[in-house]
Amino acid sequence: MEIRQDTLFDRVFRDSEGNIVIAQPPNLPLIVGIVSSLLKLLFTTGQIYxxxxxxxxGALFTWAxxxxxxxxxxxxxxxxxxGLVGLIAWKLQ
Known part of the structure; x- marks a missing residue:
């Protein structure tokens, strides 16, 4: 029976199953946030903007x-x- 000792690397980058997780497929809030941000480049004024x-x-805040x-x-x-600190700082400027 091997006893695994968690290192700092393990705590930072591994999930509960022991897999290294740095990037994941985007979830719905991130997709909505990115798409709506890109659409803001097309609609630069008015109520649509x-x-x-x-x-x-809202979507990026939810993701963060x-x-x-x-x-x-x-x-x-x-x-x-x-992400959360960046979004808040961006809105406060």
């Missing part, structure tokens, strides 16, 4: 929040924190 801006912010509190490892959680 405002709706797209709100949807983009989910990563922060439900990420599979510390790396993904840190990515969520960075």
């Amino acid at each position: 405002l709706v797209l801006d709100l949807v983009a912010f 929040w989910e990563e922060l509190f439900q990420g599979v490892n510390y790396f993904r959680r840190a990515l969520g924190l960075i």
